[in-house]
Amino acid sequence: MLIFYDIPSKIGAWSPNTWKTRYSLNFKGIPYKTVWVEYPDIEKTIKDLGIAASATKPDGKTPHYTVPAIYDPATKTGLSDSFAIAKYLDEKYPDKPTLVPRGTEALQKAYIDAMMSKFDALWQFMFPKTTWILNEKSEEPFRRTRKQKFEKTMEEMYPQGEKRKEEWKRLEEGLGQIDKWYGKEDILVMGGEDKVCFADFAFAGFVIWIRILFGKESEEWKDVSGWQNERWGRMIQTLEKYE
Amino acid sequence: MLIFYDIPSKIGAWSPNTWKTRYSLNFKGIPYKTVWVEYPDIEKTIKDLGIAASATKPDGKTPHYTVPAIYDPATKTGLSDSFAIAKYLDEKYPDKPTLVPRGTEALQKAYIDAMMSKFDALWQFMFPKTTWILNEKSEEPFRRTRKQKFEKTMEEMYPQGEKRKEEWKRLEEGLGQIDKWYGKEDILVMGGEDKVCFADFAFAGFVIWIRILFGKESEEWKDVSGWQNERWGRMIQTLEKYE
Missing domain, CATH: 1.20.1050.10 (Glutathione S-transferase Yfyf (Class Pi); Chain A, domain 2)
Structure with missing residues (x-):
């Protein structure tokens, strides 16, 4: 079962960025388990998964580690950035509905x-x-x-x-x-x-x-x-x- | 033969907006004749073709008549706005290559x-x-x-x-x-x-x-x-x- 990293709150899932991946996983019908990560723990969690920073902090240099992230035990792959995750899911689960149809990546x-x-x-x-x-x-x-x-x-x-x-x-x-x-x-x-x-x-x-x-x-x-x-x-x- | 309205210059076709339609017509291989219209003549030319204004002037009210425009004698249709023209050409010339493939209009x-x-x-x-x-x-x-x-x-x-x-x-x-x-x-x-x-x-x-x-x-x-x-x-x- 795939692991999906999301940020908790007093009222459940809320983050617009992690929702992109939650929607994506549900759309593709891939079973997953949510692991809730508070903000101060994101960097360590992502690094421990061997995932590179998906962005830089406002100084333009310091690596910025973000969720959503997933870990796929089937391929031992960790990945962050909702678009990159969507592309990964399309590639590894080609029998499921497609998130980024051929030819639409730049347009999307x-x-x-x-x-x-x-x-x-x-x-x-x-x-x-x-x-x-x-x-x-x-x-x-x-x-x-x-x-x-x-x-x-x-x-x-x-x-x-x-x-x-x-x-x-x-x-x-x-x-x-x-x-x-x-x-x-x-x-x-x-x-x-x-x-x-x-x-x-x-x-x-x-x-x-x-x-x-x-x-x-x-x-x-x-x-x-x-x-x-x-x-x-x-x-x-x-x-x-x-x- | 379709008529294509463009703005002249000392060095030929130049306008980024009319180029969109020139490219579109050439891509589809539709024969056309270019009619060159200087700026002060655009409004009258477009109105005479029965084409509605494609935009408003900076005051947000006054109708703004623009090129590119086309007149298609086959359907007696006049049209401005390069995207609208592209859609028209796809619809009326479905045997030619497609400018706006199904499902890509909003993305484009x-x-x-x-x-x-x-x-x-x-x-x-x-x-x-x-x-x-x-x-x-x-x-x-x-x-x-x-x-x-x-x-x-x-x-x-x-x-x-x-x-x-x-x-x-x-x-x-x-x-x-x-x-x-x-x-x-x-x-x-x-x-x-x-x-x-x-x-x-x-x-x-x-x-x-x-x-x-x-x-x-x-x-x-x-x-x-x-x-x-x-x-x-x-x-x-x-x-x-x-x-």
Whole structure:
């Protein structure tokens, strides 16, 4: 059984990045066991698996070890980075549905780049919300690294009053830019309702982050799932069987 | 025979946007005649063809009429916007090679969005260079609209000395971001050397704009075609048969 490394919280799986891999594994129907790793333990866990750093820290030099990561006992392979994991799964489990169909890798990477560029307004809502549901052990480093980056506390970052309305509107407009790429009736990026690919999960990871942290019954989730003619609500519902 | 509307200059076809359609038509092998339209005549030409505005002017309201445009006498259809034209050509000429393979429309649109976001440093070089090769009739409105937008003349905009080196470096870094999406050996966005799609032409339109305005023998083209392990030089060469 494959091992999947995820970050815990007081309310279960939450991370947009690890959700990409959770979705991917469920989509492919590969049995796996989740190992929960708090932030301060990520580096050691990943290094012990013999996995190289997937990025560098803000200084551009120090190796940055991240989850999602997987360990596949069948091939004795450890791997991090959700896109690299998707490609690995396609290669090693070719009889399962495909996450990165031949010829779509660069297009999917560009989609993710473009999608991320529309999320300007997202972080100020989601980083604070995340802080408030992390376990104590993860909360401290999460707070510290974000404070270094944004030069404010998570409580200062979280928009209030009129600012909140404006920034929420800006998030809606950002998603509206993504909406324009899709055909009118399409729910998934490759069209229709069943041609799922990794890019759908890459995007859905961020949308489900909102749903999980605000809650299914919240006004915020009603907003997001209703925006753009309910496109994102329908998308998350279509992908629900892979949660 | 289909009619293709393009903007002339002292040195022939140059516009990155119309090149997308020129490439598309040549790729599909559809016979066409080019009609050259100077900037001040675009609006009337497009309106006379019964084509709706493809965009709005910077005020967000006034309709903006653009080329490329085509008129297809076989179906009495006029159309602008290079992506819409590509889709039309695929639909009406299904026996010709396909520009937007089924399932790739949203991905290609996202690719173009992401690609454009890496061109920050491009405009300051290419808008002035364009000004200097336009015919007199087009030069005036081209200068005027860019001066309104950037609040400087094209001569002031063109980077000089140390600034030029820095901005040229920044352009290289922008293209480096695009490069990362591609497989090591791939020349085209869908992989390999022969699976051409519209997104290749959308990108190549900007690269050939550089080659045409600086010239094949220029230092600048040597730079651009050599960057990222000669990826862009090889791409333009691969697509040369569709010029």
